[in-house]
Amino acid sequence: DTAVSQTPKYLVTQMGNDKSIKCEQNLGHDTMYWYKQDSKKFLKIMFSYNNKELIINETVPNRFSPKSPDKAHLNLHINSLELGDSAVYFCASSQAGTITTGELFFGEGSRLTVL
Amino acid sequence: AQKVTQAQTEISVVEKEDVTLDCVYETRDTTYYLFWYKQPPSGELVFLIRRNSFDEQNEISGRYSWNFQKSTSSFNFTITASQVVDSAVYFCALRLPQTGANNLFFGTGTRLTVIP
Numbered sequence: 001d002t003a004v005s006q007t008p009k010y011l012v013t014q015m016g017n018d019k020s021i022k023c024e025q026n027l028g029h030d031t032m033y034w035y036k037q038d039s040k041k042f043l044k045i046m047f048s049y050n051n052k053e054l055i056i057n058e059t060v061p062n063r064f065s066p067k068s069p070d071k072a073h074l075n076l077h078i079n080s081l082e083l084g085d086s087a088v089y090f091c092a093s094s095q096a097g098t099i100t101t102g103e104l105f106f107g108e109g110s111r112l113t114v115l
Numbered sequence: 116a117q118k119v120t121q122a123q124t125e126i127s128v129v130e131k132e133d134v135t136l137d138c139v140y141e142t143r144d145t146t147y148y149l150f151w152y153k154q155p156p157s158g159e160l161v162f163l164i165r166r167n168s169f170d171e172q173n174e175i176s177g178r179y180s181w182n183f184q185k186s187t188s189s190f191n192f193t194i195t196a197s198q199v200v201d202s203a204v205y206f207c208a209l210r211l212p213q214t215g216a217n218n219l220f221f222g223t224g225t226r227l228t229v230i231p
Contacts, residue, residue: 040223041154041223042221042223042224044221088158090160092160103162103165106159106160106161106162107159108157108158108159109159111158
């Protein structure tokens, strides 16, 4: 079974559309993340959720909104898509709390292309 | 501020050669954690190793070895007898144990190409 799974793996859409990427982890972790990887492979954290509470919210446009129905899921909603949103989006999870050294486990990534 | 520098953007080696990927980090904290991740052409990010700042013992895992030196703030990664399957982008990362937060600062990655 895949530990961290994302859907869809590929997403092609037009500017101005609204889209969502789903993420699920079956590792029992209590912290989940969304990272954005640009065309130069640079990875930047977008959001982090711990026990359903947002604990990191980097300076990303408010068109991006994470939604976590439970600690095993963290979905990413993007409104009014722009060309610059084209990237690979990675979901990840880790165990926080007293175990603060936990490595992140990543999903396979979702490649978003905005035309 | 914390920062991770991977000065080598791209490296090409011939199969069976040894190769070292450099990683230099910056942080004022005395406790921190360092990681290496591999991103093969298929795109996923694969965890390779974690090292704590208070443990400078070097580690070897098969053909992989890591050299952690606090004096130079470096955490270099060596692949011995490289293979084509080692071709990937390798990321070094730094994390600080901040209460209530869990963040990882990535370097810009080194693309390794192993030529058969």
